[in-house]
Amino acid sequence: MMKSSIRHRVLLLALLPATLLALSLGYFFTMSRITDLDQALRTRGMAIARHLAPTCAYGVFSGNSQILQGLADSALADPDVIAVYIMNRTGKVLASNGLKQSKLAGTQSGDILLSSQKGMATVATQSSSLIFRMPISQTEIQADDYGFTSTSPSLVRQQDNAPPLGYVTIELSRATTVERQNAVLRSAALLTIAALIATALLALRLGRDITVPIMKLAGAVEKIGKGNLEVRVQLDGNDDEFRILENGINDMVSELHQAHDNLHEQVLQATAKLxxxxxxxxxxxLINRREFEVRLERALSSAQHxxxxxxxxxxxxxxFKxxxxxxxxxxxxxxxxxxxxxxxxxxxxxxxxARLGGDEFGLLLENCPQGKALMLAETMRxxxxxxxxxxxEKTFMxxxxxGIVMINQxxxxxxxxxTAADAAxxxxxxxxxxxxxxxxMQDSELARRRGEMQWFNRIHQAIAENRLRLYFQQIKPLQTNEPGLHVELLLRMIDETGQCILPMAFIPAAERYHLMPLLDRWVMENSFKLCEAYVASGGSGLQTWAVNVSGASLCDIGFVQYxxxxxxxxPALAQSLCIEITETAAITNLSAANAFINELKLLGCRFALDDFGSGLSxxxxxxxxxxDYLKIDGAFVKEMADDAIDLAMVEAINKxxxxxxxxxxxxxxxSERVLLILKEIGVDFVQGNxxxxPENAETLCKT
Incomplete structure (x- = not known):
């Protein structure tokens, strides 16, 4: 499309001005030549008429028809003259010649078609001839010194104001002139056609010289645009402009080719790196977990099939930590x-x-029986x-x-x-x-681990499905009748069948898989909502509401800030809030526990050390x-009525x-027995079934 378009444009620009110029010049010169031929015939006819009229004056004046007929015959000698007609002033034909061929042959005296002014010649144009009419005027014949008269026009002087003696009418044929004009037209047409052909050939040559290099350049650019960087431009000709374009495009393609190769190499390197x-x-x-799982999948497939x-x-x-x-x-x-x-x-x-993450590695032993696997694992250990x-200066061990798991059918x-390898x-x-x-498969320890892994998903699902609940259990003053209500908020889970699950079933898994901060945040958020709802319902006298916080949350800055x-x-919530921290958690995170306690005590919170006595230190x-409080470990309390050692431990802790x-x-x-012993020992508060x-905490707002 581009190729024909640019060629058409170049040809149009080259041919149109040349064609218009050739046609204009041909028309101008042809019309000039035709006009010249017609004018030449008119001039010759007028000259014959003007020459014949004076010479006929004497014959008309004297009525000598013989002289006039001789003059008419001599005028007919001109090849273009086809008729001569001489008449007197009354219109009587005195002499004529060629009338049989002339259109004047049918005219009568006085019916002459031409009229003239005095002394003036008149010309009439017909399709095939020209008719000239010249008046014959009276003249004076000059005599020389010897008295002889002369009929020479040069010696005859026309008399002024004298009426004409007659008229001379001459008809000239236009056939020769028309034939010459036609010949001129044919020659002009041939010349114009030849000029147009020459112009077209020149335009074609010019168009080819201009468009061929341009089309080569356009074709090369099109191929380059499609990604073919092997193309090179080779233009015929020595034009400096095209040579500059040829060298420029070839240099550009070479640079692009080199850049493409470099980029391709970089892409390959980047792809390989990625x-x-x-x-x-x-x-x-080492290979990462994703690739390790791919290879493990292949090994499993070979074992199964x-x-x-x-x-x-x-x-x-x-x-490693x-x-x-x-x-x-x-x-x-x-x-x-x-x-x-x-x-x-x-x-x-x-x-x-493979490195599976952090300080964890995976090792896939292919085509390796159990005995060999244990030997290789021992070598690694x-x-x-x-x-x-x-x-x-430090050296670490x-x-x-x-954990090993065999892969078989x-x-x-x-x-x-x-999962099995992780549990092992x-x-x-x-x-x-x-x-x-x-x-x-029958390993009880691994069975417990698998159970904890299942709890991981169950805890997340319970939170997502809003199946966690808060229960409360009262804490009774034992030594005084202190007014007000003291409660501990307890966490429960409702399973998929609607059964209530005690925390000891899922808390170990939550601790192992680092879910305790999530549970602690849920407990605190819902405890706040519960206490606010309690106050809004008109409840009063809630002196203490105790909430357990895990050791993991003690180190969570975000939890403390919340x-x-x-x-x-x-501030009213802070005055009644008592946070319980287990002895083990406090000792394990002593500095964090102290910082946590001191920051919240500034707001009025109280703290209890839970399960005290379970640790040796x-x-x-x-x-x-x-x-503020010591909660004596229930392991000592529940059997103290029958176990002297447990009783002694409770007494010591209380003291x-x-x-x-x-x-x-x-x-x-x-039991009541335990309650009475605790009162005798002097324990301040008691808690238990x-x-x-324990009741659903929602009942607090209904009492």
Whole structure:
């Protein structure tokens, strides 16, 4: 389309002016020539008429027809003269010639078609001839010195104001002139056609010289636009402008080709890098979890369909957190890099070692029976145990807990394999760390682990479906009739069938899988709503509402900020809030627990140390905790009526608490005997099912 368009335009621009000029010039010169031929015939006819008229004057005057006829015959000698007609003033024909061929042959005297003024010639134009009429005037004949007269026109002088003696009419044929004019037209047409052909050829040549290089350039640019960078432009001709364009485009294509090659190489490198990054861990260079699961899927398929046996080892480093905490993550990363190099030396060529995340590694032992897998796992464990990592003057030892699960035709899925290996690894940790645990279907420890893993999803689902509930249990004053209501808010879960689940069924799993901050936040948010609803319903006298907070939340800055922000705007809630922290959590996170307690005490909150007495070193830490209550561990309380040691423990704890100015609370009070003993000992508060069975907290707002 572009090709024909540009050619048409060039041809149109070249042909149109030349054609118009050729036609204009041809028309002008042709018409000029035709006019000249016609004018020449008129001039000759007028000359004949003007010459003949004076010579006929004497013959007309004298009436000598013989002389006139001779003059008429002489005038007819001209090849273009076809008729001569001489008449007197009355219109009588005195002499004529060629009248048979002339249109004047039919005219009568006095019917002459031409009229003339005195002394003036008149011309009439017909389709095939010209008719000239010239008056014959009276003249004076001059005599010479000898008296002779002369009839020479040069010697005849026309008399002024004398009427004409007669008329001379001459008819000239236009045939020759028309033929010459036609010949001129033919010649002009031929010349014009020749000129147009020459112009067209010149335009074509010009168009080809201009458009061919342009079309080559356009074609090359089109191919370049479509991605063909191998094309090169070669123009015929030595025009400087086209040569500049040719060199420019070729240089541009060469640059583009080089840039394309460079870009293609960069894309290949980037693709390879992205592919590597997608399947490898950037810190250690090992394959990552995603790629490991792909290879594990292949191994599982070969075991299920080809009867092969493989082993999956899940390895978790022991005491790695110490390196990160004491020397920083940079040192921890370097430890992982160095340890990876040692682990790779112990791996067989056909096996796969991967970093699954953090300090966890996966090892896929292909075509490996159980005995061989245990031997290789022991080799890995011994190597890690003997590994030493130095940072400055410090040297660290790490261990590894390894869980092994065999992959065979009975294996279910990749997810179940990883879950089983993870459970076996944690079983190894629970059994003392730095050891190997082989997964067995009948293993009770692993069954417990699997149960905890299931609770992980059930807890999330219960929160999403709003199946968590708050219950309350009253705490009764034992030594005084102190007015007001003291309660502890307890967490419950409603299962899928509507049954109420006690917290000890799911709290261990929540602690293990780091869900306690989530549960603590839910409990506090809903406790605030409950207390506000209690006040709005007209309730009064709620002196204490106790809520348990896990050790994980003590270290959660966001949780502390949330409590401070809410309690600062609701000071009445802060005055009645008592936060219970377990002894184990407080001791494990002593500094965090102290900071947590001190910040909230400024707002008026009270604190209770829950399950006191369960730790062997409780008394050493008690003086460092700014709490208000000691809750005696229910394990001592519930059997104290029949066990002297438990009774002694309760007495000792109660005495220590009072010595430190703390109030004591005995929980798990399940009988009247226990209640009476506690009152005798002097315990301040009691709590248990004998005192009050837990109720749905919503009933608080209805009492």
């Amino acid at each position: 592919s590597y990054q997608a399947s490898h861990d950037m810190l250690t260079g 080809q009867g092969r046996e493989h082993a999956l080892c899940y390895m978790d480093l022991d005491q 110490i390196v990160n905490d004491s020397c920083g993550h940079v040192a921890g990363d370097e430890l992982l890099r160095q340890l990876t190099l040692h682990l790779q030396q112990e791996v067989r060529e056909r096996d796969t070692l 011994s190597m890690v145990q003997n590994f030493r990592f130095g940072v400055g 790490v261990g590894v807990s390894i 009975e294996s279910d899925s990749v997810v179940s394999l990883l 690894c944690y079983a190894a940790k629970d059994n003392g760390r730095n050891r190997i645990h082989l997964y067995q 409590l401070k922000a809410h309690l600062a705007t609701h 409780s008394l050493n830490y008690l003086k460092n905790l700014n709490v 220590i608490g009072h010595q430190m100015g703390l109030l004591t609370i005995a929980e798990f009070v399940d 004998w005192i009050h069975m």
